[in-house]
Amino acid sequence: MAKRIAYLKGASHIFADNTRVNIGGLELEVHKGQKIAILGPNGSGKTTLILLLTGLLKSSGGHVELFGLDPRKNFDEVKKRIGIVFQNIEAQLIAPTVKEDVSFAPRNYRLSEEEVLQRFEKIMVLIGIENLADKIIHYLSGGEKKKVALAGAMVMEPPLLILDEPFEGLDPKARQELASLLELFNDLYDTTVILSTHDVETAGRFADQMYIMAEGNIIMKGKPKELFNKIDELKKANLHAPGILELTYELRKRGVNITPTLDVEKALGFLINQT
Amino acid sequence: MWIAFLDHLAYDLDSFWHRASPVSKVVFLILAISAIIISTKSLYLAALFVLFLLLMSLSNLPVFTLSLLLLYPLFFGLVFSLSRVGEAATFPLVTLLRAVTAAEAVLLVLATTHYVDLFAVLQIVLPYTISDTMFITYRSFFMILDSLRNTVNIARLRGAYSFFTIFRNLRLAGRVLGHSLIHAYQTNETTQRALILRGYEGRIITSRSALRLSHYDFVIFFLGILLLVLAVVGVG
Numbered sequence: 001m002a003k004r005i006a007y008l009k010g011a012s013h014i015f016a017d018n019t020r021v022n023i024g025g026l027e028l029e030v031h032k033g034q035k036i037a038i039l040g041p042n043g044s045g046k047t048t049l050i051l052l053l054t055g056l057l058k059s060s061g062g063h064v065e066l067f068g069l070d071p072r073k074n075f076d077e078v079k080k081r082i083g084i085v086f087q088n089i090e091a092q093l094i095a096p097t098v099k100e101d102v103s104f105a106p107r108n109y110r111l112s113e114e115e116v117l118q119r120f121e122k123i124m125v126l127i128g129i130e131n132l133a134d135k136i137i138h139y140l141s142g143g144e145k146k147k148v149a150l151a152g153a154m155v156m157e158p159p160l161l162i163l164d165e166p167f168e169g170l171d172p173k174a175r176q177e178l179a180s181l182l183e184l185f186n187d188l189y190d191t192t193v194i195l196s197t198h199d200v201e202t203a204g205r206f207a208d209q210m211y212i213m214a215e216g217n218i219i220m221k222g223k224p225k226e227l228f229n230k231i232d233e234l235k236k237a238n239l240h241a242p243g244i245l246e247l248t249y250e251l252r253k254r255g256v257n258i259t260p261t262l263d264v265e266k267a268l269g270f271l272i273n274q275t
Numbered sequence: 276m277w278i279a280f281l282d283h284l285a286y287d288l289d290s291f292w293h294r295a296s297p298v299s300k301v302v303f304l305i306l307a308i309s310a311i312i313i314s315t316k317s318l319y320l321a322a323l324f325v326l327f328l329l330l331m332s333l334s335n336l337p338v339f340t341l342s343l344l345l346l347y348p349l350f351f352g353l354v355f356s357l358s359r360v361g362e363a364a365t366f367p368l369v370t371l372l373r374a375v376t377a378a379e380a381v382l383l384v385l386a387t388t389h390y391v392d393l394f395a396v397l398q399i400v401l402p403y404t405i406s407d408t409m410f411i412t413y414r415s416f417f418m419i420l421d422s423l424r425n426t427v428n429i430a431r432l433r434g435a436y437s438f439f440t441i442f443r444n445l446r447l448a449g450r451v452l453g454h455s456l457i458h459a460y461q462t463n464e465t466t467q468r469a470l471i472l473r474g475y476e477g478r479i480i481t482s483r484s485a486l487r488l489s490h491y492d493f494v495i496f497f498l499g500i501l502l503l504v505l506a507v508v509g510v511g
Contacts, residue, residue, distance in 0.1 A: 084472050091465035096282035108474030138279030
């Protein structure tokens with residue numbers, strides 16, 4: 001089995017207004033090179049889980065581990081190995097131009113100007129946004145801003161990439177493009193990817209392991225195929241399964257011998273054969 | 276969005292003032308503001324006002340649009356001047372000119388300098404905590420203004436504003452401000468987290484070439500010194 005990158009069980013955090021968020025239920029265990037999707041409706045604790053995992057929030061119990069270390073106590077050590085894209089992109093993009101923003105982390109880590117430029121050019125080409133280099137960030141579209149934030153997170157080629165609701169506000173094409181980029185990093189650098197989302201469809205296509213959260217608890221985990229066979233439990237967690245999945249699931253429930261799938265072609269082929 | 280507009284002016288335009296190093300522009304700003312504070316002569320301050328307008332124009336900046344931003348200091352300067360009417364005949368005019376001319380000098384520098392470089396220079400002379408706060412505040416300030424405008428629009432669309440209900444409007448203003456402050460706090464929290472995770476340790480690192488001095492910079496240094504000397508010797 002590949003090396004364990006992250007582990008979280010029973011962590012909790014008390015916010016300034018005394019709200020306590022407990023991440024209970026099952027444990028989260030992530031291994032090198034995995035593509036993890038944390039699914040759950042709004043307010044289910046996904047963002048808190050991410051902040052606890054990265055050491056940005058202090059856990060008042062349980063066990064949190066990142067790269068074999070307590071992320072809170074060893075924050076300076078673990079932060080160099082994480083690339084992160086937050087839900088609020090506007091707040092994350094802090095420099096006025098794309099070039100300055102993407103070069104921000106390499107400069108902070110005191111790389112030479114030559115290497116900063118080299119890394120900048122490489123990541124821009126990889127993500128396919130080299131035409132945006134000198135643009136003012138505020139004038140970019142939502143999808144472009146997400147790509148710039150991704151470039152800023154990946155420019156140091158960290159072994160772990162974490163994204164909080166990356167597909168929110170994107171059209172289906174942009175979602176697919178973003179998911180393809182994450183796959184590319186995973187293939188190219190063996191980057192471990194953890195993303196939180198309530199987009200079951202894109203997560204199902206992208207992830208090789210999914211965790212379902214509801215009311216602060218991790219209630220289910222497994223491969224997408226396994227979880228998609230438990231569509232009633234997904235509904236209980238307030239997750240809206242993709243139409244094609246629900247259709248194949250309902251057909252199966254009504255006695256049709258079809259495996260629930262996200263693949264339209266596969267489902268179509270089966271239905272044509274049946275008729 | 277003003278911040279995007281200022282970014283556009285600083286990055287997309289070109290002039291001798293744009294090409295000058297942020298070091299000389301910050302020094303110029305300090306000298307110019309010192310001259311403005313020292314001077315008590317309205318004629319000198321009026322001359323500075325015209326000079327800065329001229330410099331804006333020579334820097335290819337849209338003078339009229341930028342002048343709209345000067346309405347803020349003009350308004351507050353006017354309120355302050357009115358409160359001091361009667362002290363001396365020229366005092367209100369000098370106060371007004373000081374407020375507007377100082378703001379004009381700041382605008383000239385902001386609209387011609389990459390602000391990351393600008394804050395990198397400020398961090399050399401200011402304590403980290405102050406420059407750090409200024410850096411985050413500068414970004415957040417315009418975001419808060421946007422948030423404020425959106426909240427007001429939403430409130431109006433939901434019937435919460437009427438021209439004739441003054442007390443209700445005041446109550447609404449309080450709520451809008453509260454909402455925007457909470458939003459600003461949350462935004463700052465995310466910005467701070469992003470900064471930390473991207474290796475920021477209270478010091479902005481910029482490329483050394485951005486801070487290198489050229490012959491333009493000596494002209495700017497000279498101009499700043501000249502303005503201060505004129506104010507000190509009493510011409511201004």
